[in-house]
Amino acid sequence: MAVTGLVAGQLPMQACNKEFDWVSDSCVAQMLTIASFDQDTWDYQNDIVNEHATGQGYTLGGQTLTTKTIGYTAATNVTKLDCDDPVWTAVGTLTGREIVFVDTQSGVAATNPIICAQTSSVDVSATDAEWRCQINAAGLLTFTAS
Numbered sequence: 001m002a003v004t005g006l007v008a009g010q011l012p013m014q015a016c017n018k019e020f021d022w023v024s025d026s027c028v029a030q031m032l033t034i035a036s037f038d039q040d041t042w043d044y045q046n047d048i049v050n051e052h053a054t055g056q057g058y059t060l061g062g063q064t065l066t067t068k069t070i071g072y073t074a075a076t077n078v079t080k081l082d083c084d085d086p087v088w089t090a091v092g093t094l095t096g097r098e099i100v101f102v103d104t105q106s107g108v109a110a111t112n113p114i115i116c117a118q119t120s121s122v123d124v125s126a127t128d129a130e131w132r133c134q135i136n137a138a139g140l141l142t143f144t145a146s
Helices: 011-016
Strands: 003-007 027-032 069-073 078-082 087-089 093-103 114-127 130-132 141-144
Touching: 011 114, 114 130
Parallel strands: none
Antiparallel strands: 003 114, 027 093, 069 078, 078 141, 087 130, 093 114
Protein backbone atom coordinates (compact mmCIF):
# COMPACT_ATOMS: atom_id res chain seq x y z
CA MET A 1 0.00 0.00 0.00
CA ALA A 2 1.39 3.39 -1.00
CA VAL A 3 0.30 6.64 0.64
CA THR A 4 0.69 9.93 -1.20
CA GLY A 5 0.52 13.33 0.47
CA LEU A 6 -0.39 16.47 -1.45
CA VAL A 7 -0.56 20.08 -0.25
CA ALA A 8 -3.56 22.09 -1.42
CA GLY A 9 -2.26 24.29 -4.21
CA GLN A 10 -3.77 27.49 -2.84
CA LEU A 11 -2.63 26.96 0.78
CA PRO A 12 0.41 29.31 0.59
CA MET A 13 -1.80 32.09 -0.77
CA GLN A 14 -4.43 31.42 1.92
CA ALA A 15 -1.73 31.55 4.60
CA CYS A 16 -0.46 34.89 3.29
CA ASN A 17 -4.07 36.16 3.31
CA LYS A 18 -4.31 35.14 7.00
CA GLU A 19 -7.04 32.57 6.25
CA PHE A 20 -4.98 29.78 7.82
CA ASP A 21 -3.32 29.55 11.25
CA TRP A 22 -2.07 26.04 11.98
CA VAL A 23 -1.53 26.37 15.72
CA SER A 24 -4.42 28.66 16.72
CA ASP A 25 -7.24 27.56 14.43
CA SER A 26 -9.44 24.51 14.81
CA CYS A 27 -8.52 21.91 12.17
CA VAL A 28 -10.05 18.56 11.28
CA ALA A 29 -9.27 15.36 9.41
CA GLN A 30 -12.11 14.23 7.15
CA MET A 31 -12.28 10.68 5.78
CA LEU A 32 -13.27 10.13 2.16
CA THR A 33 -14.49 6.82 0.79
CA ILE A 34 -12.69 7.19 -2.56
CA ALA A 35 -9.66 9.14 -3.72
CA SER A 36 -11.02 12.40 -5.08
CA PHE A 37 -8.74 15.22 -3.79
CA ASP A 38 -7.77 17.65 -6.56
CA GLN A 39 -4.71 19.64 -5.53
CA ASP A 40 -5.38 22.39 -8.07
CA THR A 41 -9.11 22.98 -7.72
CA TRP A 42 -9.96 22.06 -4.11
CA ASP A 43 -9.33 25.17 -2.06
CA TYR A 44 -12.12 25.23 0.55
CA GLN A 45 -14.05 22.63 2.52
CA ASN A 46 -17.14 23.03 0.32
CA ASP A 47 -15.19 21.32 -2.49
CA ILE A 48 -14.97 18.05 -0.54
CA VAL A 49 -16.97 15.18 -2.02
CA ASN A 50 -17.27 11.52 -1.06
CA GLU A 51 -16.90 12.07 2.69
CA HIS A 52 -17.70 8.99 4.74
CA ALA A 53 -21.21 9.19 6.17
CA THR A 54 -21.80 9.12 9.92
CA GLY A 55 -21.56 5.53 11.07
CA GLN A 56 -19.12 2.70 11.71
CA GLY A 57 -17.29 4.94 14.21
CA TYR A 58 -17.00 7.99 11.91
CA THR A 59 -18.87 11.27 12.36
CA LEU A 60 -19.59 13.49 9.34
CA GLY A 61 -17.39 16.58 9.49
CA GLY A 62 -14.29 14.73 10.63
CA GLN A 63 -12.19 14.60 13.73
CA THR A 64 -10.55 17.59 15.42
CA LEU A 65 -6.75 17.50 15.23
CA THR A 66 -4.83 17.57 18.49
CA THR A 67 -1.33 18.59 19.58
CA LYS A 68 -0.69 20.78 16.53
CA THR A 69 2.84 22.19 16.42
CA ILE A 70 4.99 24.22 14.07
CA GLY A 71 8.75 24.37 14.10
CA TYR A 72 11.74 25.52 12.07
CA THR A 73 15.16 23.90 11.69
CA ALA A 74 17.75 26.50 10.67
CA ALA A 75 20.34 23.93 9.57
CA THR A 76 17.99 22.59 6.88
CA ASN A 77 15.71 25.61 6.32
CA VAL A 78 12.72 23.33 6.92
CA THR A 79 9.46 24.41 8.54
CA LYS A 80 7.38 21.51 9.86
CA LEU A 81 3.67 21.37 10.68
CA ASP A 82 2.77 18.37 12.81
CA CYS A 83 -0.11 16.92 14.84
CA ASP A 84 -1.20 13.72 16.55
CA ASP A 85 -2.44 10.92 14.32
CA PRO A 86 -6.21 11.11 13.75
CA VAL A 87 -7.72 7.88 15.09
CA TRP A 88 -11.24 6.51 14.79
CA THR A 89 -12.56 3.47 16.65
CA ALA A 90 -14.37 1.34 14.11
CA VAL A 91 -17.78 -0.03 15.03
CA GLY A 92 -18.21 -2.84 12.56
CA THR A 93 -16.09 -2.18 9.48
CA LEU A 94 -14.85 1.36 8.78
CA THR A 95 -13.30 1.85 5.33
CA GLY A 96 -11.62 4.94 3.91
CA ARG A 97 -9.29 5.81 1.05
CA GLU A 98 -8.32 9.42 1.66
CA ILE A 99 -7.97 11.87 4.56
CA VAL A 100 -8.36 15.59 3.87
CA PHE A 101 -7.07 18.08 6.45
CA VAL A 102 -9.07 21.31 6.79
CA ASP A 103 -8.82 24.52 8.84
CA THR A 104 -12.40 24.90 10.10
CA GLN A 105 -11.97 28.05 12.19
CA SER A 106 -14.36 30.18 10.12
CA GLY A 107 -17.19 27.70 10.61
CA VAL A 108 -18.31 28.18 7.00
CA ALA A 109 -17.40 25.45 4.49
CA ALA A 110 -16.97 28.00 1.67
CA THR A 111 -14.21 29.80 3.64
CA ASN A 112 -12.54 26.87 5.50
CA PRO A 113 -9.18 26.32 3.73
CA ILE A 114 -8.12 22.83 2.74
CA ILE A 115 -4.57 22.19 3.97
CA CYS A 116 -3.59 18.89 2.41
CA ALA A 117 -4.63 15.30 1.78
CA GLN A 118 -3.20 11.83 2.29
CA THR A 119 -4.36 9.27 -0.25
CA SER A 120 -3.94 5.51 -0.01
CA SER A 121 -3.50 3.39 -3.13
CA VAL A 122 -6.04 0.92 -1.70
CA ASP A 123 -9.05 1.03 0.60
CA VAL A 124 -8.03 0.84 4.26
CA SER A 125 -10.41 -0.92 6.65
CA ALA A 126 -10.62 -1.67 10.34
CA THR A 127 -13.22 -3.93 11.93
CA ASP A 128 -14.07 -3.24 15.57
CA ALA A 129 -10.57 -1.83 15.97
CA GLU A 130 -8.53 1.35 15.60
CA TRP A 131 -8.47 3.09 12.19
CA ARG A 132 -5.39 5.33 12.26
CA CYS A 133 -4.16 7.89 9.77
CA GLN A 134 -0.46 7.78 10.62
CA ILE A 135 1.25 11.13 10.20
CA ASN A 136 4.77 10.88 8.78
CA ALA A 137 7.51 11.15 11.43
CA ALA A 138 8.84 14.18 9.50
CA GLY A 139 5.47 15.94 10.04
CA LEU A 140 2.17 16.40 8.25
CA LEU A 141 3.71 19.10 6.06
CA THR A 142 7.24 20.38 5.54
CA PHE A 143 8.32 23.44 3.62
CA THR A 144 11.92 24.12 2.60
CA ALA A 145 13.11 27.71 2.12
CA SER A 146 15.58 28.09 -0.72
